[in-house]
Amino acid sequence: MRIGELAVKAGVSVRALRYYEEQHLLAPERSPSGQRRYPDAALDRVQWIQQLYAAGLPSKKIVELLPCLDTGVSTSATLALLTAERERIHTQITGLVKMRDKLDTLIAVAQQTAPRST
């Protein structure tokens, strides 16, 4: 699979895929002429990467986690990282939930105050 095809399937830019390679998140084979060839498994991997980025992890942490994500096997180091990130994400969730509730309150007040369309 070439880079353009993978980009479309994964919904990311070609530039992003090259960037992931720079960050050692992907290591595609090369055709004789030097073009990148990705195996089908790369699609899953790219989606993992995207979701981890969305969860606030930087490339460095993702690199350290990837072997574990592929194999399902953790060293004590990756296990520590997993639990640490889990905690971070959990904390972030609780913060976001509080904010969502605050906004809900504001919205409720606003809808009682503004529209006289009853």
Place this chain on the structure above:
Amino acid sequence: MRIGELAVKAGVSVRALRYYEEQHLLAPERSPSGQRRYPDAALDRVQWIQQLYAAGLPSKKIVELLPCLDTGVSTSATLALLTAERERIHTQITGLVKMRDKLDTLIAVAQQTAPRST
């Protein structure tokens, strides 16, 4: 209240407070010599700002929301913005929850695989 004191109370840097002013998130009075003087209400406001930043809102959106946050009164425009951001945050929460669950699964597997300390 001067800028250093507010910074300590709010747990942010002095630089951050000046930056907030640049972004029109704060508009402190000035002493005759030109030093910033903040009212007590500024503390609440700074905490709002921090939490909104943490929820992923950029300065621009926060500016538009601030009048509503102070007064509790929404125009139709701010109401739209409130609901839009609420949705965004909600979406982000569900994504994060899924990721947390994935990590929990990985951690559980890892703890079954690695430690033979039973």
Place this chain on the structure above:
DNA sequence: CTTGCCTCTGACGTCAACGTCAGGTTCTAG
């Protein structure tokens, strides 16, 4: 064979929320 799309490697640009440094002023304690 050439047209046109895909790909390659640099390398500079972007954006947001600050950090940091320089050079100067103001406030407060002794």
Place this chain on the structure above:
DNA sequence: CTAGAACCTGACGTTGACGTCAGAGGCAAG
């Protein structure tokens, strides 16, 4: 009155995940 802390205004630096452009090579179709 003076030393030191706190404050001021620029203005450049930082970080991360890419966007974008330049110039060159590769590949299938007609």
